[in-house]
Amino acid sequence: MTETGSAGVAVAENAAAAPTRRSFVNWLAVGWLAFAAGVGAFVTTMARFLFPNVLFEPPSSFKAGYPADYQVGEVDERWKEKYQIWVVRNTEMIYALITVCTHLGCIPNWLPAQNKFKCPCHGSGYYRSGINFEGPTPRPLERAAISISPDDGQIFIDKARKFLYEKGQWTDPAAFIKTT
Amino acid sequence: MSLERHWKKIQQQVVETQIWKSIFRVGIPNTNRKRVLAMLGNVVLHLHPVKTRKSGVKMRYTWCAGGMTFFLFLTLTFTGLLLMFYYRPTIEYAYGDMLDLREQVPFGIMREMHRWGAHAMVISVWIHMFRVFMTGSYKPPREFNWNVGVVLLVLTLLLSFTGYLLPWDQLAIWAITVGSNMARATPLAGNEGPFAAQLAVNGVNLVTAGSDARFGLLGGRIVGANALLRFYVLHCVFIPLVAAFLMAVHFWRVRKDGGISGPL
Amino acid sequence: MNGLKSFINWLASPAIAVTLSMLSLVGAMFYKPIWTKKGGLVLFATLVGGFAFSFTDPNFRIVATMPDNVPILGMLFLVGFFFWYAMYQAHLNDARLSVGLPPLEKDDSDKKVFSWPDLVYVELVSLIICSIVLIVWSIVLKAPLEEPANPGAAPNPAKAPWYFLGLQELLVYFDPWMAGVVLPTLIIVGLMAIPYIDTNPRGNGYFSFRERKWEIVMFCFGFIILWVVLIILGTFLRGPNWNFFGPYEYWDPNKLVPLNNVSVSEIFWVKWLKTALPTFWLKRELPGILLVLFYLGALPGLLGKTLFRRFYEKMGMVRFFVGVNLFLIMFAVPIKMYLRWIFNLKYIVNIQEFSFNI
Ligand code: HEM
Ligand code: FES
Numbered sequence: 001m002t003e004t005g006s007a008g009v010a011v012a013e014n015a016a017a018a019p020t021r022r023s024f025v026n027w028l029a030v031g032w033l034a035f036a037a038g039v040g041a042f043v044t045t046m047a048r049f050l051f052p053n054v055l056f057e058p059p060s061s062f063k064a065g066y067p068a069d070y071q072v073g074e075v076d077e078r079w080k081e082k083y084q085i086w087v088v089r090n091t092e093m094i095y096a097l098i099t100v101c102t103h104l105g106c107i108p109n110w111l112p113a114q115n116k117f118k119c120p121c122h123g124s125g126y127y128r129s130g131i132n133f134e135g136p137t138p139r140p141l142e143r144a145a146i147s148i149s150p151d152d153g154q155i156f157i158d159k160a161r162k163f164l165y166e167k168g169q170w171t172d173p174a175a176f177i178k179t180t
Numbered sequence: 181m182s183l184e185r186h187w188k189k190i191q192q193q194v195v196e197t198q199i200w201k202s203i204f205r206v207g208i209p210n211t212n213r214k215r216v217l218a219m220l221g222n223v224v225l226h227l228h229p230v231k232t233r234k235s236g237v238k239m240r241y242t243w244c245a246g247g248m249t250f251f252l253f254l255t256l257t258f259t260g261l262l263l264m265f266y267y268r269p270t271i272e273y274a275y276g277d278m279l280d281l282r283e284q285v286p287f288g289i290m291r292e293m294h295r296w297g298a299h300a301m302v303i304s305v306w307i308h309m310f311r312v313f314m315t316g317s318y319k320p321p322r323e324f325n326w327n328v329g330v331v332l333l334v335l336t337l338l339l340s341f342t343g344y345l346l347p348w349d350q351l352a353i354w355a356i357t358v359g360s361n362m363a364r365a366t367p368l369a370g371n372e373g374p375f376a377a378q379l380a381v382n383g384v385n386l387v388t389a390g391s392d393a394r395f396g397l398l399g400g401r402i403v404g405a406n407a408l409l410r411f412y413v414l415h416c417v418f419i420p421l422v423a424a425f426l427m428a429v430h431f432w433r434v435r436k437d438g439g440i441s442g443p444l
Numbered sequence: 445m446n447g448l449k450s451f452i453n454w455l456a457s458p459a460i461a462v463t464l465s466m467l468s469l470v471g472a473m474f475y476k477p478i479w480t481k482k483g484g485l486v487l488f489a490t491l492v493g494g495f496a497f498s499f500t501d502p503n504f505r506i507v508a509t510m511p512d513n514v515p516i517l518g519m520l521f522l523v524g525f526f527f528w529y530a531m532y533q534a535h536l537n538d539a540r541l542s543v544g545l546p547p548l549e550k551d552d553s554d555k556k557v558f559s560w561p562d563l564v565y566v567e568l569v570s571l572i573i574c575s576i577v578l579i580v581w582s583i584v585l586k587a588p589l590e591e592p593a594n595p596g597a598a599p600n601p602a603k604a605p606w607y608f609l610g611l612q613e614l615l616v617y618f619d620p621w622m623a624g625v626v627l628p629t630l631i632i633v634g635l636m637a638i639p640y641i642d643t644n645p646r647g648n649g650y651f652s653f654r655e656r657k658w659e660i661v662m663f664c665f666g667f668i669i670l671w672v673v674l675i676i677l678g679t680f681l682r683g684p685n686w687n688f689f690g691p692y693e694y695w696d697p698n699k700l701v702p703l704n705n706v707s708v709s710e711i712f713w714v715k716w717l718k719t720a721l722p723t724f725w726l727k728r729e730l731p732g733i734l735l736v737l738f739y740l741g742a743l744p745g746l747l748g749k750t751l752f753r754r755f756y757e758k759m760g761m762v763r764f765f766v767g768v769n770l771f772l773i774m775f776a777v778p779i780k781m782y783l784r785w786i787f788n789l790k791y792i793v794n795i796q797e798f799s800f801n802i
Contacts, residue, residue, distance in 0.1 A: 047396070051396055052400075055400050056404075099596075105364075119686070120602050122615050231556040233555070236553075237566060239566060248570060248574055289583055292587045299515035300578065307523065310530070313663050316656065317649060323640060327636050348593045350594060355605055367626075374800040375798050375800065378798060443648075
């Protein structure tokens, strides 16, 4: 308080009772900060609320029969509707392609005559290996983990583990079953 | 007595009953004073000013496109409410309820009115925006109201989009799959978006299919039960409330900005 | 007849259809005779005639009468009509303005009328007409309901709701983060910016073309070409596998259209310099990055100094740069489309490492 003159005494008296201007400003700052922190915390909890911890979505792994069930040189569509997986067998290996277009998630169709997967949504095309060659998609299809189950010799496919070509993961031993 | 005189007489009698008078204080607005009072005394009409610029009243100027949009919004609110009596937003029931709405409900055109009304509303918002642009009505002092309008336009499209999922048929699920997958491509916040893979701590990605923008929108990795419920709530409660509030602001500002625009 | 139909099919292919509609839109806006009653009638008759002719074609009929496509036909006529109507009134006013008279609206705008009955009755009548149309429409046309949802099989073609088909069409040319996130955001931002960028005080509160040519041409370009025309393309001309089909073509799911696309980096390093692609992303993508930086960084300044000097002086720096960048981004859309059609170009910048593709 810097006021002077005849009113000075009265001001000083008041100041003793009330907080000084500086301490008032400090309290104000603390108050606002606390308020902002409170709002921030509330917004965060609200945002977190949108992300559930438990999901009730279909299981991501399944047993897919025996390797002998699959013909060499064929793209097998039997698991497409149920588990969104194509099982492809060539002369060397069996691999599992996830049937979800890497563009925006439609389900491409296997066109045997043209020897390619073609997406109905925006026309992305993939070779049988899963590598993209046309349309708007930026990258190849993903492959799922595939292995021979030790207990019964069936093929075991786990969609939760994905292998991406562009990261060099298709050579990972868990990404295919060697047949020769 | 001619038919017209009969009619006049009945009208006279109705207007003079105590019931009528208790509702409509002013009676038939046949004098200027009564016209003013009619506008002021009615909560709905009171949206309008008592007097309007003659150019603003003309169809050739506003095409009544904004009014039409508002009317369609009201129609949709009402028909939507009726649909809510039968529709259950779960994967087990949604599609079946749609079939029932079509086949088992008397006067089953509510779904039609709701769907076609929604399309009509989208079209009429565009036409309204086009008219506002072509008359230069966004220019000062109406900049802010134009912006309120843009938000309303977005809300209208979002209302239509969230409603599209509810029938739970092939059209619905794939349109929403493709549409919501775009959220996956949001820079930084979507797991396929630019630079999202670079957000990692000790080699563990922070933004994954289970934690990205799309997951927050759908409440799951796929368009499934959570997504259906969320879209239902957004469609029936949240977006209509926000839109209704903004419409109130919009209409208020039309008046406060000097009424329907006209040459200065 | 078949010759004519295949000619129209050819005209409707995206490159030609977009080019033609751009040219005819801009051309028409400056061609006065269209914006008279007679011009409107001719336009209307052409449109109706075109549809009547097309409806004799079975393939066209299948697509045009799908229930969800009916509103688009309605939109087409309504947008067409109101576009003509706005321009018609604008030209009436322009004729008055050019001889020093005030616009038509001026006569009325000085007078005020009582809202009851003048306004309330207009509204009541619109409301009743609207209800009747909606009810009749609902009785005549059943709302579509397809097979129950099946996450394992997408319909072919799988389409977004019709009002987003313009954006879906952009997905063919841009990566999802551009077409699905950046461009829609910029559309909204751009619309919101209009009243603040446009400093032209004239043409406020009445229809007029000559007083705001630039604004109107730009807005209609965005609205009619980049929104409505792309919707029509996406609705009527995109069939199975998102292949293009002419209006009279059968939607053959086995139609084969090779689409082998290349990126700027491949053109630059492999085709021009005849070397392998550099492995380091920055070096590999430098040509594309420079192109983008030039387009968004240097071009606005250059335009401000040369072609758009007048705007720069009138609008001031901030307005000019915001406006010109929005303008350039809007034109980036057709530019990228043309690059695809002519050079099969897929990406200008293609940094897979960061999923950053332009
Ligand atoms: C749900 C959507 C909307 C509703 C219900 C609505 C309703 C209305 C109504 C009833 C009017 C009175 C004049 C008329 O009927 O034309 C009006 C005026 C106006 N609207 Fe909207 N509108 C909506 C969306 C929009 C949009 C998308 C824009 C622009 C982007 C917009 C901008 C304006 C402006 C600037 C005015 C003042 C026009 C003038 O004074 O001439 N509105 N609106
Ligand atoms: S989702 Fe497959 S091409 Fe777009």
